[in-house]
Amino acid sequence: MNKQAEAFLQDAQTGWAEAGQSRAHESARLHVAGEAAYTDDLPALQGTLHAAFGLSAKPHARIKSMDLEAAKAAPGVKAVFTAADVCPARTTSAPSCTTIRSSPTASCNTSASRCSSWSPTATTSRAAPRVWPRSTTKSSSPSSRPRKPARPSPTYCRPCIWRAATPSRAWPPRRLRGKLHVGGQEQFYLEGQIAYAVPKEEDAVLVHSSTQHPSEMQKVIGHSLHLSANKVLVECRRMGGGFGGKESQSAIWACAAALAATKLGRPVKLRADRDDDMLVTGKRHCFYYEYEVGYGDDGLILGAALEMMLRSGFSADLTGPVATRAVCHFDNAYYLSDVDIRALCGKTNTQSNTAFRGFGGPQGAIAIENIIECIARDLSMDPLDVRKRNFYDAVPGKGRDTTPYGQVVRDNIIHELVEDLEASSAYRARRAAVREFNKTSPILKKGISLTPHKFGISFNMPMFNQAGALVHVYTDGSVLVNHGGTEMGQGLNTKVAQVVAHELGLPLACVRATATDTSKIANTSATAASTGSDLNGKAAQDAARTIRKRLAAFVGAAAGVTPESVVFAAGMVSAGGKSEPFADVVGKAYAARIQLWSDGFYITPGIHWDQASMTGHPFYYFAYGAAVSEVIVDTLTGEWKLLRADVLYDAGTSLNPALDIGQVEGAFIQGMGWLTTEELKWNAAGKLTTHAPSTYKIPTVSDCPGDFRVRLYQQPNFEDCIHRSKAVGEPPLLLPFSVFFAIREAVSAVGGDKIDPPLQAPATAESILNAVNAVRKG
Numbered sequence: 001m002n003k004q005a006e007a008f009l010q011d012a013q014t015g016w017a018e019a020g021q022s023r024a025h026e027s028a029r030l031h032v033a034g035e036a037a038y039t040d041d042l043p044a045l046q047g048t049l050h051a052a053f054g055l056s057a058k059p060h061a062r063i064k065s066m067d068l069e070a071a072k073a074a075p076g077v078k079a080v081f082t083a084a085d086v087c088p089a090r091t092t093s094a095p096s097c098t099t100i101r102s103s104p105t106a107s108c109n110t111s112a113s114r115c116s117s118w119s120p121t122a123t124t125s126r127a128a129p130r131v132w133p134r135s136t137t138k139s140s141s142p143s144s145r146p147r148k149p150a151r152p153s154p155t156y157c158r159p160c161i162w163r164a165a166t167p168s169r170a171w172p173p174r175r176l177r178g179k180l181h182v183g184g185q186e187q188f189y190l191e192g193q194i195a196y197a198v199p200k201e202e203d204a205v206l207v208h209s210s211t212q213h214p215s216e217m218q219k220v221i222g223h224s225l226h227l228s229a230n231k232v233l234v235e236c237r238r239m240g241g242g243f244g245g246k247e248s249q250s251a252i253w254a255c256a257a258a259l260a261a262t263k264l265g266r267p268v269k270l271r272a273d274r275d276d277d278m279l280v281t282g283k284r285h286c287f288y289y290e291y292e293v294g295y296g297d298d299g300l301i302l303g304a305a306l307e308m309m310l311r312s313g314f315s316a317d318l319t320g321p322v323a324t325r326a327v328c329h330f331d332n333a334y335y336l337s338d339v340d341i342r343a344l345c346g347k348t349n350t351q352s353n354t355a356f357r358g359f360g361g362p363q364g365a366i367a368i369e370n371i372i373e374c375i376a377r378d379l380s381m382d383p384l385d386v387r388k389r390n391f392y393d394a395v396p397g398k399g400r401d402t403t404p405y406g407q408v409v410r411d412n413i414i415h416e417l418v419e420d421l422e423a424s425s426a427y428r429a430r431r432a433a434v435r436e437f438n439k440t441s442p443i444l445k446k447g448i449s450l451t452p453h454k455f456g457i458s459f460n461m462p463m464f465n466q467a468g469a470l471v472h473v474y475t476d477g478s479v480l481v482n483h484g485g486t487e488m489g490q491g492l493n494t495k496v497a498q499v500v501a502h503e504l505g506l507p508l509a510c511v512r513a514t515a516t517d518t519s520k521i522a523n524t525s526a527t528a529a530s531t532g533s534d535l536n537g538k539a540a541q542d543a544a545r546t547i548r549k550r551l552a553a554f555v556g557a558a559a560g561v562t563p564e565s566v567v568f569a570a571g572m573v574s575a576g577g578k579s580e581p582f583a584d585v586v587g588k589a590y591a592a593r594i595q596l597w598s599d600g601f602y603i604t605p606g607i608h609w610d611q612a613s614m615t616g617h618p619f620y621y622f623a624y625g626a627a628v629s630e631v632i633v634d635t636l637t638g639e640w641k642l643l644r645a646d647v648l649y650d651a652g653t654s655l656n657p658a659l660d661i662g663q664v665e666g667a668f669i670q671g672m673g674w675l676t677t678e679e680l681k682w683n684a685a686g687k688l689t690t691h692a693p694s695t696y697k698i699p700t701v702s703d704c705p706g707d708f709r710v711r712l713y714q715q716p717n718f719e720d721c722i723h724r725s726k727a728v729g730e731p732p733l734l735l736p737f738s739v740f741f742a743i744r745e746a747v748s749a750v751g752g753d754k755i756d757p758p759l760q761a762p763a764t765a766e767s768i769l770n771a772v773n774a775v776r777k778g
Contacts, residue, residue, distance in 0.1 A: 016505070016569040016570050017502060018498050018501040018502040018506070018507070018508055019498050019499055019501075019502035019655055019723045020653060020654065020655060020656075020657075020723060021498070021656065022656060022657045022658035022659075023494060023498060023508055023656055023658065023659075024494075024658075025489075025491050025494050025659065026491075026493050026494040026497060026513065027238065027487075027493075036238060037237060037238075038191050038194075038210070038237075038238060038239070038240050039191075039194045039195070039196055039208050039209070039210045039236075040191070040194055040196075040269075040271055042196060042208060044267070044269070045198060045267045047266045047267060048266070048267040048268070048269060049078055049121045049122065049123060049260070049264065049266050049267065049268045049269070050121070050122055050123070050268070050269050050270075050271075051119055051120065051121045051122075051256060051257060051260050051268050051269070051270040052119065052120060052122075052270070052276075053119050053256070053270075053272075053276065053280065054071075054119065054120065055276065055279060055280065058142075058685075058686070059142040059144075059349045059350070059685070059686030059687065060141065060142040060143070060349040060686060066082070068080045068082070071120055074120075074122075076122045076123045077120050077121070077122045078121050078122060078123065078264065079120070079121045079260065079263065079264060080119070080120045080121070081119045081120075081121070081256075081259060081260060081263065082119075085259060085263065086224055086225075086259065087224065087225060087226040119256050119260065119270075121260045121264065121268060142349040142350075142682075142685070142686030143348050143349050143686075144311075144348055144349065144350050144682040144686060145311070145346075145348065157312060157316040157319045157320045157323070157345035157347075158320065158345075159323075159342060159343060159344045159345065160320075160323045160324050160326075160327045160341075160342070160343040160614060161341070161342050161343075161614070163339070163340045163341070164336070164337070164338060164339050164340075164404035167292075167294065167303030167304055167305050167338040167339060167340050171294030171302060171303045172294050172295070172296060172302060174294065174295050174296065174297065174378070175292065175293065175294045175295075176292070176293055176374055176375070176378060177290075177291065177292045178290075178291055178370070178371070178374060178756075179288075179289060179290050179291075180287075180288075180289040180291075180366075180367065180370050180760065180761075181286070181287070181288050181289070181760045181761070182286060182287045182289075182363060182366060182675075182760070182761040183286045183674075183678070183679060183680060183760075183761060183762050184283040184284045184285060184286040184311065184353065184680050185283055185284035185356055185673070185674040185678050185680075186278055186283050186284075186678065186680065186690075186696055186698075187241070187242070187243040187244060187245030187246075187281075187283065187284075187356060188241075188243075188696070188698050189239070189240060189241030189242060189243060189245060189246070189488075190240040190241050191210055191239055191240025191241060192210075192271065192272045192273065192274060192277040193210065193245075193246070193249070193250060193253045193271075193272045193277050193280075193281065194209075194210045194253065194269070194270065194271040194272065195207055195208065195209045195210070195250070195253040195254040195256075195257040195258070195269075195270050196208040196209075196257065196267065196268070196269045196270075197254075197257035197258040197260070197261035197262075197267065197268050197269075197270075198261060198267045199261045199262055199265050199266070199267070200233075202231070203227065203231060203262065204227075204231040204232070204233070205221070205225070205227070205231065205232055205233070205258050205261060205262055206233045206234075206235065207221060207232070207233070207234050207235070207254050207257065207258050208234075208235050208236070209234055209235070209236055209250055209253070209254045210236065210239045210240070210242075210246055210250060211234070211236055211239070211246050211247075211250035211251075211254065211486065212239070212242045212244070212246045212247045212250070212486050212488065212526050212527045212528055213246075213247050213248070213250070213486075213524075213525075213526035213527070213528070214234040214235070214236055214486065214516050214517070214518050214524060215234075215484070215518055215522070215523055215524040215525075216247075216248065216251065216526065217234045217250060217251060217254045218232045218233075218234045218518045220251045220254070220255055221234070221254055221255055221258045224255045224258070224259060225255075225258060225259060225262055229518075232258075232518070233517070233518055233519050234254070234517075234518045235515050235516065235517045235518070236486050236487075236515060236516045237487070237515035237516075238486075238487045238488070238489070238515075239486065239487070239488040239489070240488075240489070241488055241489055242486070242488040242527075243356055243357045243488075243670075244284075244354065244355030244356040244357055244359065244528065245281060245282075245283075245354065245355070245356065246488070247318070247354065247355040247526050247528050248317055248318055248354055248355065249281050249282055249317070249352075249354050252280075253270050253272065256270055257269065257270040274691075274692055274693070275691050275692050278688065278690075278691040278692065278696070279351075279687075279688055279691050280351065281351060281354070282313055282317060282351045282352045282353040282354035283351065283353055283354070283356065283680060284353065284356035284358075284363075284674065285310045285311055285312065285319065285322055285353045285356075285360070285363065286310070286311045286353075286680070287308050287309065287310055287311075287326070287363045287367075288308070288309040289306060289307070289308055289309075289367050289370075290306070290307045291304065291305065291306045291307070291367065291371060292304070292305045293305075293371050293374075293375070295375050297379070298389055299372075299375055299376065299379055299381055299385065299386035299389045299390070300389050300390060301334065301336060301371075301372075301375070301390050302337070302338065303337075303338040303339070304336060304338070304339045304340075304341075304368075304371065305339070305340040305341075306330060306339070306340070306341050306342070306367055307342045307343075307344065308323070308326060308327075308341075308342065308343045308344065308363070308364070308367070309343075309344050309346050310322065310323055310326075310343065310344070310345050310346060310353075310363075311346055311348055311350065311353060312345045312346055312347055312348065312352070312353055313347075313348055313350050313351050313352035313353045314347070314348070314349060314350065314351075314352050315352040316345070316352075317352045317353065317354045318354050318355050318359075319345045319353065320345065321359070321360070321460055321461065322353075322355070322359055322360035322363075323343035323345055323360060324343075324360070324460050324611070324614070325359050325360035325361050325364065325456075325460055326343055326360035326361065326363045326364035327341050327343050327364060327405075327614065328361075328364065328403075328405055328456060328460070328614075328618060329360070329361040329362075329364035329365045329455070329456065330364045330365065330367055330368055331368065331403055331404060331454075332364075332365040332368050332369065332452070332453060332454055332734075333387070333391055333392060333414045333452045333453065333454040333624070334368060334372075334387070334390040334391060334392065335390060335391070335392045335393070335400040335401070335402075336368075336404055339404050341404075349686055350682065350686070350688070351688070355528060357667065357670065357729070357730050357733050358671075358730045358733045358734065359528070359529060359730065361455055361456070361730065361731075361734065362671065362674075362733055362734050362737075365453060365455075365734055365737070366675075366734075366737055366740075366761075369451055369737050369741065370741075372386050372387055372390070373741055373744060373756075374756050377748065377753075377754075377755075377756045378756075382431065383449065383450075383741070384418075384422070384427070384450050387418075387450075387451075387452060388415075388418070391412075391414055391415060391418075391452075392409045392412050392414065392454075393409075393412065394412055394413075394414075394415045394416075395412075396408055396409065396410050396412075405614055405615050405616065405618070406615040406616060406617070407616070407617045407618065407619065409454075409622065410718060411621055411622055411717075411718035411719070412454075412622075412624075413624055413650060413713070413715060414452055414454060414624050414626075417452070417624050417625070417626055417648060417650060417713050418450070418452055418626050420648060420713070421450065421626045421627075421628060421646060421648040422450065422628075424646065424648070424711075425450070425628040425646035425709075427448070427450050427628050430448055430628075430630060431448050434446040434447065434448050434630070434745075435753075438746075438749040438753075443634065443635055443636055444632055444633070444634060444635070445632070445633050445635055445746040445747070445749040445750060446630065446631065446632050446633075446643075446746055446749070447630070447631050447633065447741075447742040447743055447744065447745030447746030447747070447748075447749065448628065448629065448630045448631075448742050448745060449628070449629055449737075449738045449739075449740075449741035449742040449744075449745055450626060450627070450628045450738060451626065451627060451734075451735070451737040451738040451741060452624070452625070452626040453624065453625050453626070453731060453734035453735065453737070454622045454623075454624055455530075455622060455623045455624075455625075455730065455731035455734060456618060456619030456622055457529070457530050457531065457534065457619055457620055457621055457622065457623055457726070457727045457731075458529065458531065458604055458607055458618060458619045458620045459525065459528075459529045459531065459607075460529075460609055460618050461609070462607045462608060462609060464525040464526070464529075465525070465531065465535065465603060465604035465607050465620075466525060466535065466601070466602065466603045466604070467483065467484050467485070467524065467525060467535035467536045467538065467539040467601070467602050468483070468484055468521045468522070468523075468524065468539050468599065468600065468601050468602075469481060469482065469483040469484070469496070469521065469536060469539035469540040469542070469543050469599070469600040469601075470482045470483075470520055470521065470543060470597065470598075470599050470600075471500055471540060471543040471544045471547060471597065471598055471600065472596070472597040473504070473547055473586055473596040473597065474586075474596070475583075475586055475587050475590050475596075476583055476586075477506075477510065477571075477581070477582050477583025477584075477586050477587075478510055478511075478512070479500060479501070479504065479506065479510055479511040479512070479544075480511075480512055480513075480514060481496060481497060481500045481511060481512070481513050481514070481540055481543075481544075482513070482514045482515075482516075482517065482520045482521060483496055483513070483516070483521060483536040483539060483540050484516065484521040484524030484525065484535075484536060484539070485516065485524075485527045485532040485533075485535070485536040486516045486527040486532075487513075487516075488527070490532070490659075490663060490729060491656065491659040491662075491663070492527065492532045492533060492536065493513035494513075494656060494659060495533045495537060495655045495656055495659065496513055496533070496536050496537055496540045497511040497512065497513050498511075498655060498656060499537045499540050499541050499544070499655070499722060499723070500540050500541070500543075500544045502723075503541055503544035503545055503548055503568075504544055504547070504548055504568055504582070505548075505567070505568025505569040505570065505571065505572070505573070505582065506568075506571055506582060507570070507571055510571065510582075529730070530623075530727035530728070530729040530730040530731065531604075531727065532729065533655060533722060533725065533727065533728075534604070534620075534721050534722055534725075534727060535602060535604070537655070537722035537723075537725075538600075538602035538721075538722050539600040539601055539602040540600055541600065541722060542600030542601060542602055543598045543599055543600025544598075544600070545600075546598040546600065547595075547596060547597070547598050548568060549563065550589070550594050550595060550596075551566075551568075551573070551585060551586070551589055551594070552564070552566040552568075554585075554588075554589050554592060554594050555573055555575045555585060556575055558575075559575040559576035559578065560576060561575050561576045568582070573585045604620050605620070606620065607619075607620060620719055620721070621717060621718060621719040621721065621726065623649075623650050623651075623652075623726045623727055623728075623731040624650040624713070624731075625647070625648060625649040625650055625664075625713075625731060625732060625734070625735055626647075626648055626735070627645060627646065627647045627648070627668070627735035627736065627737075627738040628644075628645070628646040628738060629642060629644070629645050629646075629705075629736070629738035629739045629742045630642075630643045630644045630645075630742060631643060631739065631742040631743050631746055632746070633743060633746040633747065633768060635747075635750055635772050637765060637769075638764070638765030638766060638767075638768035638769040638772070639765055640676075640743055640746070640763075640765075640768065642672070642703070642704075642705040642739055643705060643706070643707065644705055644706070644707035644708075644709075645668065645705045645707070645708050645709065645738070645739070646709045647664060647665075647668060647708075647709065647710045647711065647732075647735055648711050648712075648713050649664045649710070649711070649712055649713060649728070649731070649732055649735070650712075650713045650715070650726060651664075651712045651713070651725060651726050651728050652715070652716055652717035652721065652724050652725045652726035653716045653717065653723055653724040653725050654712055654725055654728075655722065655723060655725045657712055660712060660728045661710050661712065663728045663729065663732065664710050664712075664728065664732040664735070665708070665710055667729075667730070667731075667732035667733040667735070668710075668732055668733075668735050668736050669699050669703070669704060669736075670699070670733060671732075671733040671734065671735065671736040671737075672699060672703070672736035672739045673697075673698050673699040673703075674733075674736075674761075674762065675736060675737070675739060675740040675761045675762055675763060676699075676739065676740065676743070676761075676762050676763045676764070677697040677698070677699060677703070677762060677764060678696065678697060678698060678762055679696075679697070679762050679764055680696075681695075740759075740761060740763055743759065743763050743768065744757050744759045744763075744771075747759055747768060747771045747772055747775055748775060750772050750775045750776055751775040751776065751778065755774075755775045755778060757771040757772075757774065757775050758770075758771055758774050759771040
């Protein structure tokens, strides 16, 4: 009996399930009570010191000399460290998927905007940041806007070029050209960057890090301090949000804290305040687009050429992979036969941009959605009809089922999902009502839009599509699970615990997930790319299933029945017509010397990718979704309001519907903020001026629609993912495209829906007014 058949029999026999149920987040009570412990909440050990970064006063300069004597003599200061204190030839650290020369950790010779150039360590957290060295610098003019490089730099970031056929051969007389700018976005996690390093015996070090990738922190700390991995322990119980900002960029904080701790032989905490965090860390990449597209009278896209320029910042960081994912998501839900897509990485004297929820996917997909809006306006068609005309075929094998990078779309459900949402949201009737409203309202204009998405799930780099887990069953029947994923509020630990409880037939209360720890699960992947539940859930299931098989064999032998007939459900074990509590069975198994713990491992099948040719099968499956948004815009002030949002998201057979709906809601509002209110600004001197809540506007509860309808589409995953569920972390962030394009519709109404508005993102009040004025001028 194979694993799938065995699991099916288990559920069919009992009708009992833990996976798939709406359960509270495992730390919900602690969050509400303020008892959830984050890195900064750990009790300070005796002798703990506090570190802070000295930030560059100039965005584009080389430090020729530094006088650190006054800093060292300042009250409370124990030591001041520079790049010279890092092991020779080890002054850099970088994500393992980028060049090792890409990301300075404490370099005195960098052109990074607001980059760390030195670090004092003091007895109190207040003393450390107040110390400043005297230095001599040579300045140059800063660059905050990316420009096309004269030639690619192999040590920085290679351009991504993806060409399927030659678009110009397919272009009919109907053609359009355009430009678009979509800004970046600050992750704005509630808990800032922080690391707490504790020196251990034999030159080892323990680092509590608020990070999405403990194994990478282990690697870069070891690299920086010239320590083997077995001397570096990294632990993360939970983060107060990550959103990609703690995937690679937590490294500088972890490395600096570890450096100071090992040099001084005392615990060191390095905690960023909000301003320093926003000044130093990278954000979502902003994109500049230039495109040309050819299409037929029915709106069918026949050829497209697109050039994307990313603002990378002063170093590559994760720009290369972000560009790759953007290129692979330009098609979104549409079949494109002839395309030429180029993504260029522009180096600037700004923060080194990094991962952010969606990881380039939203930036790639919004380009084709903007193109479709332009086509619809030119043809006087409903944009939804143009979208439907270009969807991938519902059934593979009919010719319009293969992405330009060569992957066949086998699980396409976008047709039925969109039809469901179109009907349930009354889209057509509401669109007609919006048109009527705009005819009689000279100042206030409404807009409505329905946008779909198709989002690929897996890491583009195949080696990261693996995970491990440990499951321990104790003699009292309680269970402990440890896995390689990190908890950042998304409910990963809850879902993994549900998987283990389901496999062992236990109530969720019997299972506990512990802190992510590199000494328990080695060589883990980042909790990113929406793979946390897929990878770690499968690994934990594998471990729990091994234990269940051992117990089933033990119980079956005692009852004279086959192991397959033993049923685990609701905390009981049943065999041969008799049942007894799980804890009693475990006690007997221990006495019989049955192993009650197991490791588990999982690799995503069928993933392959050739970066040179930009072809392959980079995604295990696709997650689909669609949203309808209706807005009202004040054309005199540029103010707007989201009146209603209808969302339908494809979570497969959800592991936890309550958590998944919460994730969809959060992603929708976060993506809406990116496209409407969150604007990054640098002044002429190259300093980020939007570096605090007072100057950077994230969405608040007042920005949420009064009518917010979120549903999960009920259809099991086509692929054998964990309990046939689907990822829900990143894909829903594409749903608020509908908000941006609804605003665009409202602006177009100023000119009688005849003029294409030059609306740029974020669609701030200023951006909306500029677009309104452009439409009025014709």
